Amino acid sequence: MRVSIIIIFLIVLTSGAQNLPAVDIVSESGFVVNDANSDLGIEGTVYLNENWDSVAEVITHDDKNYTVEAINYNVKLETFVVKSSEGKLLTLNKDRVKYIKYNSSIFEIINGKYLEQFSTGEVEIYKEYYLAIISGAIDPMTKDKLTNDKYDIKARYYHKEGNDIIEFKPTKKNIFNLFEKDKAGKVKTYIKKQNLSIRDEDDLKQILKYYSTL
Template sequence: MKYILLVTLFCTTIVCSQNDGVIGAGLKNLTHDSAYTSGSWIRNFEDNSIDGSVYLFDEWNTKAIITTINDTNLSLQKLNYDIKSDSFSAKFSHDSVYVFNNSDIKEVILNSKRFIKLTSKNSFYECLAVGNNFKILKDYNIILTSGVKDPITQKESNSKYTQNNKYFFLNEDELINFKLKKKSILKLLKDKKDKIEVYVKNNKLSYNKEEDLIKLFNYYNTI
């Protein structure tokens, strides 16, 4: 497979892990087409006229495990999530990145974050919490705000990338959008509303903070 051959020229950190154990794979051994994902090389162009980045992490010093649709694990470094294109890219050189094909990927562990793919949308979501019959998902989105021209100096400020993320409650096949607000969250958890309110108050949690949201739903799963 031509993409795998390209990877072998640049990647020195890939390890192949299968259900029957972990296999240390040197680059010359990455030849089993069915076990790996396809992808493409693109130029890593940095536009100095735009502040911010389309990538989730500012630095590329990451560790990741990609699980393919064949349930094979690829362990590698320098992986990042491109929010704009909803894809995962590995940086093997200063001026180019390797973009993995989404259709070949089932799940990605990127540092401490776990991304799962909803096949109905062919899109990735970060999984924040998992319950007996639900998942709390984070959908990363990015907005490009155009620069503004100064009426006096006539100089235009840089455009800017900013994240505009959304949260979803996945219950069986139903995907429900909700906001980090008390009313929106309690509407989802109305069957245990009173206990949730007591838990939030006693533990001094906030409905507006993601880290507290995770604690809240983990508690909900126990009651």
């Protein structure tokens, strides 16, 4: 009988420990009421990824690490959302979070927003996701809706200059304005040799990584 009580106690204790990390870093008032991907009459999703099977590492300001399963980024709410084992959706507490490792990317909280690290090194660039709506087609005669509106996830870019985060468009001209003049020529040669394009995100990351080696 005594052994049974001990076993039951250990099971309860272990179960509580498994749930503790999520409870410790979610917002107390951060329940997401509507689990629908879109509002009525709007197609698409407000979430960055289709699947919820991503595992994220959450690092807090007091340098504690939590592994969180079933997580996604809600672009509309501009926050990460955790799905509990009971299926409830809760937002992470931004006051506790320092940064999140999510889908091979790192999201930092800067000026109260989650910004994805796009480039580190000599040139620091961040990416912010935001939600736009593409209007559906309208019959020119009756003015009736022919197709629904649709969510469109877009991105803004920022570069870090000292302690300032400045929004900019990653055009060829703007990118080269971030480079030192004596290194710009080497970058142009590298782009041409590797057949890269600044308009391609993967190519741009490669270009910025090369620049940091100069």
